[in-house]
Amino acid sequence: MTPPPRRPTVAADPDTTAFVRPYALTRGRTRPRYRLRLESVMHPGTGRPGPGLPEECGQITALCRTRPRSVAELAGTLGCGLTPAKILISDLMAAHVIVPGAGGASDPDQALLLRLRAALTMKWLDE
Template identity: 85%
Template sequence: MTPAARRLSVAADPETVAFVRPYALTRGRTRPQYRLRLESVMHPGTGRPGPGLPEECGRITALCRARPRSVAELAGTLGCGLTPAKILISDLLAAHVLIPATESAPDPDQALLLRLRAALTMKWLDE
């Protein structure tokens, strides 16, 4: 079978799944523009994805419009890997299509931390 005939038979087979390399999705970029944690939750913003963004950005936007989702959940749903997902999410953050949740953790109770330090010090001094 010639290479051209093989390409046609593969393209005509509906069971063939197209595989897109991660660097093709991210246009060769290997680092996101923003530092994103796995548990960072993304909400829909007021911007719109530009025409140069891959179709996965549209999927991310649709998922976040349905309900806020974490970076890890978006990467798992897309199935493209964590770093490429972070890069695509970064692109959407830059375009104001997504906004991160601003959940601030409460300050830890100082008295509890002092008691914990004292207990750990006593435990380690005894051994």
């Protein structure tokens, strides 16, 4: 029996090899610790991220320190999907690195967030 033909080797593209599977980011977890809505706005907290957190947690922390951000905005900026983003945000909330806001003048427009939530829910039906 002859072996199958070898596939030609292709040089690794850095853009495609840097992809990390969502379950690797969340260490296999599929549910966040806290129930987060798409329009929940995260503010910086007083805690510090612990060792061993993915680099995306550092990105979330930096984004929230520049200005409050919604869960949907954080997930979109990270590009890792809504559920993995919620899990990472929950990890940071547990360490008090970020906290949900009570809704203030600096928060994003509520009507805009509701429209965004409706559109994302229709597309992905995550909740």
